[in-house]
Amino acid sequence: MSSKKPHYLPLYEQIKSKLIARIASGEWPTDAVLPSEWDLADEFGVSQGTVRKAVSELTALGWLYRQQGRGTFVAPGESEWGRAHLVSPGQFAELPDVPRPELLAVSRMTAPDDVAQALGGRRGMPLHHLRLLWRVRGEAVALDDVLLPVERFAELDARRVRLAGGGVYVLLERQYAVRVRATGWQFRAVRCGREEAVLLGVEPDEELLSVVRLGVTVDGEVVEWRQRLVRSRHWAWQFDLKR
Amino acid sequence: MSSKKPHYLPLYEQIKSKLIARIASGEWPTDAVLPSEWDLADEFGVSQGTVRKAVSELTALGWLYRQQGRGTFVAPGESEWGRAHLVSPGQFAELPDVPRPELLAVSRMTAPDDVAQALGGRRGMPLHHLRLLWRVRGEAVALDDVLLPVERFAELDARRVRLAGGGVYVLLERQYAVRVRATGWQFRAVRCGREEAVLLGVEPDEELLSVVRLGVTVDGEVVEWRQRLVRSRHWAWQFDLKR
DNA sequence: AAGTGGTCTAGACCACCAG
């Protein structure tokens, strides 16, 4: 790797790493309260201000949330829609509907070259292939093809996914103690294939929004490739950024 | 408005406001160096740590950038592609090509209802309509329709836009001292219309990526509505997020 | 060597929440 390694690591960075490790390990489950900043400062042998800086950055990164007067808590993992949601085209202030997942199928496949490359693996590596259908008020709105390396996630089958409520990220967090964060969205317009048309209930050849994205772990390991096809005649994929 | 207003404003928030005002006023142009943290602390009558917190947040917000040992500088305004860039579909590590704008036309129109609503104005408000064509290595890749309130931006014509090099944000910053930030992207797949097909050099009815977004000022005023149509057979719109 | 940003400390006080 050509990454420049700094000659030292600030205390607050070390504390960030330790906190992330303990969150990822499951020691503090979602919404659990952390020790107070002063207690953590004692534990790590630093001042409260240093702990505060570490916690602030983890809050900005979405690992924690704070409530003045109450404490610091572990934030829930990212949803499979991340910061995106579906709205009516042109309406920016609309309250979004929450899509619900339905697991259609779990199978195995070998990785196409571009997927293998994106996942940082070898050509033809074995993958789990999950297919999810997302519905809003019963209506099919999106179809996901999720590809996960078999070597990384052994013993994954439809039963386990269904036990996790159909959510892939929930499954990975509970079963493998892995928090996956989406990164690097790629948007395109594509034509609907025959098979997808049946599942989504649209005509073949209808234009669909394609969103391809990668899922990475805390350590930057790419462990998920996902394509989402979205019906976009009545829905728009809205992306909000604070900063 | 239903926003809760706090009973007090922290010093660092006041300093942030003052700094933003001075940047927006043009007192410090792009890439200008700010006074040192100690000098600003003296000027505002606070400690260096408080200035530091304000500057840190403005850095995170993209207003400033810092270089250790050198100083703090005014960051350039957001480009009209923001954090997005065009890549080949499926390639996540590719070096992006930079699209170049060509101004096709400047005209007037009255706002459609949804645009008027998004801009927070009345029905039928007068708008400037700018049309831009984006090219990568000579090839047309995207077509922008930019709508700006006439009342907010008087005396805007093709000559002035061309003087600014075809960039709308550059024009607004130089001519009106307004920094526009894109927010709230909406992605859809649409069919190409007849007129757009000619301009983009594609067949009518070809599927295109439609990206509608709003541009807001520092004060949260919505001053721009923009639709971008992107050829997406050979290009994907990639969006990167650090956090 | 001087000047800048970057880290860290110890202590103080304020705002907010729960009991």
Place this chain on the structure above:
DNA sequence: TGGTGGTCTAGACCACTTC
């Protein structure tokens, strides 16, 4: 009333850039 996060200070020292 006590505990928590949130702000602010004064001072120290480190890392980096420039001269």
